[in-house]
Amino acid sequence: MLEQKPSDFREQWEALKAEAVALEADTSTKDLPPTDPKVEAKEAEVAALNAQKDDVAHRAWLTTARDLDDLALLAEVAFDYFFDIAAFPQYPADIDSRDDQQVAVAYLVRGVFAVRQAIAHRRNS
Amino acid sequence: MTTHTHQNDPARTAGETVLADWREAVAKEIAALEASDAAPGDADLQLAYKAAVERSRSVARQAWTRLSEPADVLVRAEIARHCLWPRYHGERRFEAVIMDKEFDDGLELAAFDERAVAELASAAMWAGCGANAAAGGHRAPAPGDRPQMPQLADHELKDIYEFAGDAETSAQCLRHTLNSVFHEYRLRAHDWDVARGLLSPEQLENGADAETESRREQARARARRQMAPASDDADHAGGLLLELEEMLCKARQGVTALRTVMKGWESEHGPGRPFYEGEASLLASFAFCADGVEATLNLASDRIDDAIEGQSPPS
Numbered sequence: 001m002l003e004q005k006p007s008d009f010r011e012q013w014e015a016l017k018a019e020a021v022a023l024e025a026d027t028s029t030k031d032l033p034p035t036d037p038k039v040e041a042k043e044a045e046v047a048a049l050n051a052q053k054d055d056v057a058h059r060a061w062l063t064t065a066r067d068l069d070d071l072a073l074l075a076e077v078a079f080d081y082f083f084d085i086a087a088f089p090q091y092p093a094d095i096d097s098r099d100d101q102q103v104a105v106a107y108l109v110r111g112v113f114a115v116r117q118a119i120a121h122r123r124n125s
Numbered sequence: 126m127t128t129h130t131h132q133n134d135p136a137r138t139a140g141e142t143v144l145a146d147w148r149e150a151v152a153k154e155i156a157a158l159e160a161s162d163a164a165p166g167d168a169d170l171q172l173a174y175k176a177a178v179e180r181s182r183s184v185a186r187q188a189w190t191r192l193s194e195p196a197d198v199l200v201r202a203e204i205a206r207h208c209l210w211p212r213y214h215g216e217r218r219f220e221a222v223i224m225d226k227e228f229d230d231g232l233e234l235a236a237f238d239e240r241a242v243a244e245l246a247s248a249a250m251w252a253g254c255g256a257n258a259a260a261g262g263h264r265a266p267a268p269g270d271r272p273q274m275p276q277l278a279d280h281e282l283k284d285i286y287e288f289a290g291d292a293e294t295s296a297q298c299l300r301h302t303l304n305s306v307f308h309e310y311r312l313r314a315h316d317w318d319v320a321r322g323l324l325s326p327e328q329l330e331n332g333a334d335a336e337t338e339s340r341r342e343q344a345r346a347r348a349r350r351q352m353a354p355a356s357d358d359a360d361h362a363g364g365l366l367l368e369l370e371e372m373l374c375k376a377r378q379g380v381t382a383l384r385t386v387m388k389g390w391e392s393e394h395g396p397g398r399p400f401y402e403g404e405a406s407l408l409a410s411f412a413f414c415a416d417g418v419e420a421t422l423n424l425a426s427d428r429i430d431d432a433i434e435g436q437s438p439p440s
Contacts, residue, residue, distance in 0.1 A: 006248070054237055061240065065248035071198070074245040081238035100182075104208040105242050107189045108201040112249065115198050 006060040007069040013076065016053050017085050023049065024086035053080060068116045075112040078105060089113055140196030143188050147200055150181040151207055181207070202249035209242055223247055377422060 023046060029039045057077045065071055079088055082105050092098075095106050157174035185208075188200045210219040222243040 078241040
């Protein structure tokens, strides 16, 4: 059996990202009270989504990274824990004034993303 | 402005220069911190440490503005690792997070956000930012490539990492404890010549001729008569020596475990599966580290034996 890599989970991760974006875009419960059943249902959906993301993340961590595609998956996982994957690759506007740790994580993730894009662009041109 | 010798090396890429600059800045930060252990509260050393930290931050800010090659990602990975797990006390925590293990001093398992950054930084430093990344995928190493990391199974790599981390951390703890003991005895001996003579590392390391040995024996006898510590001091000194012995024992276990894993790794290779260049280099590096730590432990063990026998300060 071939050894797994983080990028093997890319398809699952993309599906979860799409779900995160959809949940973020749904503002139907925005003005409802916290105890409204629709609000509670949405919170349950978010919690279930987070559990699924945690599961993908943990399984990806058990594999061995070999290349930039693997790093990209790990980078998006890290981004999600600090900033929210629904907004990826956009960072909070105040990122440069946050603490050293958040800034370092942000620049590391951004670096992986930018280098991967640059290499893909060179390959395609 | 500080001149860095690596800046003039034409063979280095710009990214490698930034990486070398970063590592130099962190090394100075660690050196300033370790120097401060010898004289707590020294204002000059505190200033030196602050300057070293500011230099690290300055290099980090420069690194964040440039991104033109995969090596720049490696710099960012090292910066992220240093920010979250500083190199002078965070290595063990970093390794525990990667291994998904509870830290020895009772800290709970890492939260997923901490684990995510550790996994990303580790992967970037070990796998993703060499020539392979530039090619955008897997390929066989070419003669001009940078050395490839060994293609170890995940559990093998983690085993080696864990045991190397144990041995390294034990050696660091041992060094710090030895410094503390030295400081303790030197204060109580009030800069006596006998204390300086007993604690001279050059005499102990270079071997003593008969005359020197005789002088040392006389000095030890004088020290035993003159020091005569109070019961609290004796208990404290005895406690420190016991702590040293425990540290030595743990460090030896770490080295033994590392050698066991290395032997297992060697036995898996043969005519059908030769070493890659990177694998052989890594194995040689671990052997060098294990030999070095063991030699240091043997030296420390001899000194502690002397101290327990003669109730004179170890060095």
